[in-house]
Amino acid sequence: MSSVIYTDAKLFIGGFNLSADHNELGLDYSSEMQDVTTFGDDTRVRTGGLDTATVNGSGFWNGGTNNADQAFFDFTGATSEPLLLFGDGINVGSTGNQGFAMKAVVANYNIGNTVGDMMNFSVTAESAGTD
């Protein structure tokens, strides 16, 4: 068993490397479970439905041309952009420590904090498929 200290996550959306803007990144890969229970069953029976994937991130707001704020503002609700996520660095050619890729639409981009604190952002990008 190997374990990873989470210090080298990488996030790319479109032509932007947004890794250094984040201090939290996560992937939620799910299946919309369907209920196929019928009379005679003595337990609830589920089966996998459509897949969904969501990448959540947050970090310190970074405004200005070609920075994270421009990327997230422009991509929110727009045409899907290729998204690439790595949990532990970019491991070229590795079939063991791979990344994750999807066509993503930025669903929401939130900015703010309380007075005196760092100005933060949070972002959610949802899969628009892979074909």
Place this chain on the structure above:
Amino acid sequence: MAIIRAIPLKDATATALTSCGVGTAYDIGAVTAGEKLYAGLHVLSSSTGGITVRLQGSSSSGFGAGKFTSHVAFTSCASRGAQWATPLTTGTVTSTHQSFWRVEWGMTTSGESYNILPWMGIQ
């Protein structure tokens, strides 16, 4: 499919490419029935001439003359952006030049500068 596993084929995110070249060949495997070959390209910075990137396959790591095929040719890119290639299937990957994969990149003139991150996945 909502998301796929991706294998980067060249990491030029920190050190820019300044001349034409090919990347290391990696034994990732062939596309089999029911699978698709996915490929993408992130261009993080670009000179104005434009960079062309191709995903090439071969049945051996040497990529000898006439022993490899360019399966995916990304559109020449002269600005920040990303591309997601149309996935290939066993029906569209007709060449037997598979299993070993690499990227080749070209630019208009040496001395241009490009930060890129090409990747592929078979799933």
